[in-house]
Amino acid sequence: MTINSSEGFPSLNPLIRKGIRERLRMKQIIAWGLLTLILTSFTYLTAYLQGSDGQWIYDEKSESWKKGEPSPVNGARKAFPWLLGVQGFILMFLGAGRMAGGTAEERETGLLDYQRMTPMRPHSKIIGYLFGLPAREYFMFALTLPFLIHAIVVGELSSGKVFHLYGVFLSCVLLYHLTAHVTGLIVSKPRAASWVSRMVVLGLYVFLPGLGQAGFSFLSFLTLLPTYFGLMSEELILVGQQNLNMWHQEMATFWTEVPFFETTLSPAFFTVLMQGLLLAGLFATAHRKWRNEALTAFSKPAGIGLFLLLQFLLIGSLWQLYGNGNASGLLGSAISGDKFDENLIQKTESGIVRATVHRTGMVVVSVQTILFTLSLGASVLILNVTCPTRHQYLKGKRRSAKLGLQDIPLWADEKPGWLMVLCLAVIMPFTHFALLTRAVDSGLYFEEFPGMGAYILPCVLFAACLTYIRAAREKWFAVGFWGFLGLLWITPLLACMVLAVGWEEEVFDVVFHLGSLSPPFAFFEIAGRPHDMSLDIHEDAFRQGALVGTFIACAIATWLSLGQFLRRRNWDKGEKNIAVSREP
Amino acid sequence: MIEVRDLKVYYGDNVAVDGLSFEVEKGEVYGLIGPNGAGKTTTIKAIATLLEPTYGEILVDGISALHEPENVRGMLGYMPDFPPVYDDLRVDEFVELFASAYGATSEKRNTEVDRCLAATNLEDKRKVLCKTLSRGMKQRALLAKTLVHDPPVLLLDEPAANLDPKARIDLRNLLKHLAKDGKTILVSSHVLTELQDLCDSIGIMREGKMVINGNLQEVVERATLTKTILMELLHPFPQTHGFLIAHPSAHFSGEVDESATLIEFTFDGDNEEVANLLRALVELGAPVKSFHERKADVESLFLAVESGEQS
Numbered sequence: 001m002t003i004n005s006s007e008g009f010p011s012l013n014p015l016i017r018k019g020i021r022e023r024l025r026m027k028q029i030i031a032w033g034l035l036t037l038i039l040t041s042f043t044y045l046t047a048y049l050q051g052s053d054g055q056w057i058y059d060e061k062s063e064s065w066k067k068g069e070p071s072p073v074n075g076a077r078k079a080f081p082w083l084l085g086v087q088g089f090i091l092m093f094l095g096a097g098r099m100a101g102g103t104a105e106e107r108e109t110g111l112l113d114y115q116r117m118t119p120m121r122p123h124s125k126i127i128g129y130l131f132g133l134p135a136r137e138y139f140m141f142a143l144t145l146p147f148l149i150h151a152i153v154v155g156e157l158s159s160g161k162v163f164h165l166y167g168v169f170l171s172c173v174l175l176y177h178l179t180a181h182v183t184g185l186i187v188s189k190p191r192a193a194s195w196v197s198r199m200v201v202l203g204l205y206v207f208l209p210g211l212g213q214a215g216f217s218f219l220s221f222l223t224l225l226p227t228y229f230g231l232m233s234e235e236l237i238l239v240g241q242q243n244l245n246m247w248h249q250e251m252a253t254f255w256t257e258v259p260f261f262e263t264t265l266s267p268a269f270f271t272v273l274m275q276g277l278l279l280a281g282l283f284a285t286a287h288r289k290w291r292n293e294a295l296t297a298f299s300k301p302a303g304i305g306l307f308l309l310l311q312f313l314l315i316g317s318l319w320q321l322y323g324n325g326n327a328s329g330l331l332g333s334a335i336s337g338d339k340f341d342e343n344l345i346q347k348t349e350s351g352i353v354r355a356t357v358h359r360t361g362m363v364v365v366s367v368q369t370i371l372f373t374l375s376l377g378a379s380v381l382i383l384n385v386t387c388p389t390r391h392q393y394l395k396g397k398r399r400s401a402k403l404g405l406q407d408i409p410l411w412a413d414e415k416p417g418w419l420m421v422l423c424l425a426v427i428m429p430f431t432h433f434a435l436l437t438r439a440v441d442s443g444l445y446f447e448e449f450p451g452m453g454a455y456i457l458p459c460v461l462f463a464a465c466l467t468y469i470r471a472a473r474e475k476w477f478a479v480g481f482w483g484f485l486g487l488l489w490i491t492p493l494l495a496c497m498v499l500a501v502g503w504e505e506e507v508f509d510v511v512f513h514l515g516s517l518s519p520p521f522a523f524f525e526i527a528g529r530p531h532d533m534s535l536d537i538h539e540d541a542f543r544q545g546a547l548v549g550t551f552i553a554c555a556i557a558t559w560l561s562l563g564q565f566l567r568r569r570n571w572d573k574g575e576k577n578i579a580v581s582r583e584p
Numbered sequence: 585m586i587e588v589r590d591l592k593v594y595y596g597d598n599v600a601v602d603g604l605s606f607e608v609e610k611g612e613v614y615g616l617i618g619p620n621g622a623g624k625t626t627t628i629k630a631i632a633t634l635l636e637p638t639y640g641e642i643l644v645d646g647i648s649a650l651h652e653p654e655n656v657r658g659m660l661g662y663m664p665d666f667p668p669v670y671d672d673l674r675v676d677e678f679v680e681l682f683a684s685a686y687g688a689t690s691e692k693r694n695t696e697v698d699r700c701l702a703a704t705n706l707e708d709k710r711k712v713l714c715k716t717l718s719r720g721m722k723q724r725a726l727l728a729k730t731l732v733h734d735p736p737v738l739l740l741d742e743p744a745a746n747l748d749p750k751a752r753i754d755l756r757n758l759l760k761h762l763a764k765d766g767k768t769i770l771v772s773s774h775v776l777t778e779l780q781d782l783c784d785s786i787g788i789m790r791e792g793k794m795v796i797n798g799n800l801q802e803v804v805e806r807a808t809l810t811k812t813i814l815m816e817l818l819h820p821f822p823q824t825h826g827f828l829i830a831h832p833s834a835h836f837s838g839e840v841d842e843s844a845t846l847i848e849f850t851f852d853g854d855n856e857e858v859a860n861l862l863r864a865l866v867e868l869g870a871p872v873k874s875f876h877e878r879k880a881d882v883e884s885l886f887l888a889v890e891s892g893e894q895s
Contacts, residue, residue: 014684022672109668113634114729117657118685292653294636391594391638398639 014120015128019135028136036090036140043086044079044147051078051238074238076155081236083151084228087144087169095137096176100197102133103184122290126283130177161231164268168227171275175222176201178282185289186297215327215367216374217258218313221267221274226258230267259320259327274313281306296385296413303382304423310378311431314371321367322439325360361531364445368527371431372458373520379424379466380485387417387473394571416568417470425463432459450530457550458526464553465519471560475567488556492517509541516549525549585610585737585768586631591640593626593792600626602792604640608770608785610736613763615779615800616772618789624772625665627789628741631770632662644737658686661735665742665772667722671715675706678714679728686733700728703758720747727755731762738762740771756782811851811858812878818871820844827868833857845873 052075054068106112115125152162183197205222212220220226257264285297320326388396396414400407408415433455439445472484496515499507515521525546535542586608593601601623608614616624629635631642633653642649649656670678676697683693701707704724709717714725723743730738744752759782763769773779779786787797796803828836828849836849851858862875
């Protein structure tokens, strides 16, 4: 036999085999194995020894401090989170980096083209990459498992809960790795793919879950934290300690129940739901890109489906907050302090309620701003993927002409994205109207009916933004498109910050008008219009800002769309001329 | 076996390939020639289903590469213009990876690997890590990988670009051997001489367009109607110069070598007219020792096309 290393695992997926051969030769096994054992044993044993040492207890009788009995159980329980941290570092940090870097590198060098040309099925290729590229990281993780067994046995932890936790842990790992792989496949410039992958992983799973603390609970479940705190907080109470310490107690109550529509869901279920949905979406995208690199990351109907799903999760997460003030995370904790009992709401004459309504009014202002910003962010991504560039549009036109069709089919990737804009612009008001009506009906956030402007204005701004995003995407290539959005959305905010820091209140009027160019700020101004924002003489400028922002967005949308319409007419004319010149 | 019809590939506003059409018959070796940026690599990538054309049709054995890329890929062996390999795999592991990816059974895989390593003279390097190979060796490893699933169609983009002269000869022999076995080979190069003995047909590309396309000999003859004639005299014979300068179909600058016996001139006319010219020279008394047409090669053809385009 000539290929010795294939003898042990000849039937394994070729790409997994490749990963093992590339990254787990004997020298590497020894070097990385030693490193892992040293790192894990240092971390685990330090925590274990420190935790198992007897605790100092104040004895009131003798009025002196006495050291308690040593407790291996406490040691193991103390060491458990540290072990999880090391494992997370290995699989989530090193592994995701390897996935992103490996995919991008293979794409850049052309190795991915070889794989693309093999007759292996796309799902086999995805699985091969998912487990093959980070083969070394899985090996390192395996070396930490004896420490885990020690922690379970000595720490008397519920093995069921630990298995449950590790199930979610591995699902998170897959999610991060698949995200990195998909980004590596999508980003058009392979050199940038590695960095973009890391940024996407950080954004999706580190920064975005932060919004879970502001009522958008579903975002928190993209990470392991809810399951960890939900399942393990009580398991890790030290022997001799009556209850969780305050921090753990708070964390545990944050995550035990997730308000979703009229019910509450367990964090474990919600995690499986969220991660399952995301994994399915990413897998479908990777499958599509492996099948044909020229295809967009997802089709137009899939884009609308994604947006609908996002809106469903948004409404579900915010339903109780808008209806009765229930929220998870820090926001829930903050507002639970002055939760409005029904008696208080009835005492509208008392003056106390006014203060409460103002405070909670700010809650809905912030949440509504985030809601629209988040939806707009998702729309940018969806439109960026589904709206064709000039190149794609002309390709579609030529293909349609070849097939004898009058025009590009409505849902084809090459079809201009106006239908997408229409669909997204229709879906969003449903979410907004449903939530706002509920907030008004609850009587918690508004002293009186906020007016139709509160309903219509943000939806108009949202639709205008979608319209100009689409026109810009179809008009310019990537650099022009992102440059345009960056200039329009970020520059005004930066200028406002400079003005506000330099001149403070003197220039607030300018700030409110200039800032409204940026949609997140304009959404904030629109959401704040029905409320007393305590801005004294600047209150009017604040309210005008919302109108200015909406008007400018509409003007840009009209200008760009008209320009794009005329350009496309010229392209079509050019195509007709080419077709005529081709005729014999 | 390969049919390309009105192929267009746009990169943004740039046209990489513009209305390219050609056919490669089964068992034929077709050379795609052109300067850098002519669109050779783009064309080969489009045939290899790695790049979706903006317009046009590509058929491989009658199957559309555009609509059924999965069915076409199994028939293709593609080798890009520079050799990316998995640096941390050994040569045999690299080839074996693709043998298994193309569905070879574990028993057959080793035989296939042996066959391909032998064909590319890499047997003594089989246990060496790919990263330690020279560029030429990597190119060979890549060729071994390309052959491992025994594809009926080979797409080779600048296959000899990094090879030493010996390896080039080996590659040429290997490709000839593969062509004899009935493989259809599309090979691109800008090292023109290496295609001369190899190709049955050629296509010369320039700025994304096909300038000349067809059977090698026919193309060469068609494109080089002006013959270059080399004449050697036994001893200097000055009347020859005046005769050639005065002849309406001959173009002679009057420059000769030091011994004044070697004369090179161009001649517009067919073979019969050439024979008449020679007869006239002999009748004039010129001591003609040898008189022959310098064989036009691909390089001169390419230069002729280039200068023709420029003029």
